[in-house]
Amino acid sequence: MYSRHFSLREAPFSITPDSAFFFPHEGAQAALNMLLVALRSGEGFLKIVGEVGCGKTVLCRQLLKTLQGECVTAYIPNPDMGPDDLLMALTHELGVDVAPPVSRHKVFNALRDCLLKHAEAGRHVVVCIDEAQAIPLRTVESLRLLSNLETEKKKLLQLVLLGQPELDEKLSRPEIRQLLQRITFSEYLGPMMAHRVPAYLAHRLATAALSDVTDTRVFEADAAQSIARFSGGVPRLVNVLAHKCLMLAYGENEHRVKVRHVRMAASETPGVRAPVPWWVSSWLGWKGVWRSTRPGATKAAVKQFQDEHPGGSR
Ligand SMILES: Nc1ncnc2c1ncn2[C@@H]1O[C@H](COP(=O)(O)OP(=O)(O)OP(=O)(O)O)[C@@H](O)[C@H]1O
Ligand SMILES: [Mg+2]
Structure with missing residues (x-):
């Protein structure tokens, strides 16, 4: 869907265990x-x-x-x-x-x-x-x-x-x-160490890149760190979050993934961990700040973008 937008040959964060994407953390x-x-x-x-x-x-x-x-x-x-x-x-x-x-x-x-x-x-x-x-x-x-x-x-x-x-x-x-x-x-x-997650993201993007000029620094540094925290370094969760983030960025016609994309992606992904102590997240939840994104926000954002850009970047 977003491959052309990010100059990719194939989906970089599929959850199929493809050894072509193997990252030796x-x-x-x-x-x-x-x-x-x-x-x-x-x-x-x-x-x-x-x-x-x-x-x-x-x-x-x-x-x-x-x-x-x-x-x-x-x-x-x-x-x-x-x-x-x-x-x-x-x-x-x-x-x-x-x-x-x-x-x-x-x-x-x-x-x-x-x-x-x-x-x-x-x-x-x-x-x-x-x-x-x-x-x-x-x-x-x-x-x-x-x-x-x-x-x-x-x-x-x-x-x-x-x-x-x-x-x-x-x-x-x-x-x-x-x-x-x-x-x-x-x-x-076990899971990857948090500091390896940015390199993991870049590695998978580079493997799926259409050419040498494809930008593999799509994830801003703090967004990558945020993915590391939410996923606990579990590669499958990293992939799920990264894929949703690319969808969200694409939906906004953006070429960079930011922390807010990660938060939105995490809010609709079961099994991810809150990157803050439990008492902070429950307080934020009680205040209606945390997990305020409505379910299905990723798909909705992409659909809106596609409706606004018929025949555009897919
Ligand atoms: N070292 C790695 N390099 C690149 N991708 C990885 C790595 N480890 C895991 N992944 C990716 O994470 C996802 C889950 O990996 P995989 O299916 O191998 O996990 P698993 O431990 O076999 O899970 P399960 O316990 O459910 O069988 C896959 O998309 C896989 O490509
Ligand atoms: Mg398995």
């Missing part, structure tokens, strides 16, 4: 480094736990991109399935054919043969399981069996689990603690 870079070092040194089981919207999926995609050509990789985006389905999903991802009639035993053997072949050729096989907090307990057990596949010297399969904090709760259950013991490295992925 400290936490994300540390997690990626840990994964790369551990996988390259043959570690079997690794884990990334992170809060909602902090970038686990985009990190996973960046990892898979980095390992391209170096390892055989498989990606299971949604492991909420029974043990047989998980084995089938793995065989499918690794390009293994199992002739019908299919049985668990047959699938397991086919998988083992495929992994042995890769091991003989000196190729690491890395399987990334996203949303790992959703793996049913009985399926976790078949992961443990897979982790038993090894030669005398090394694992046949390296497994990366990525999930929300409930994953840790699940792994601490007594019936699956054997799996927990196999996890040799893990990292926590």
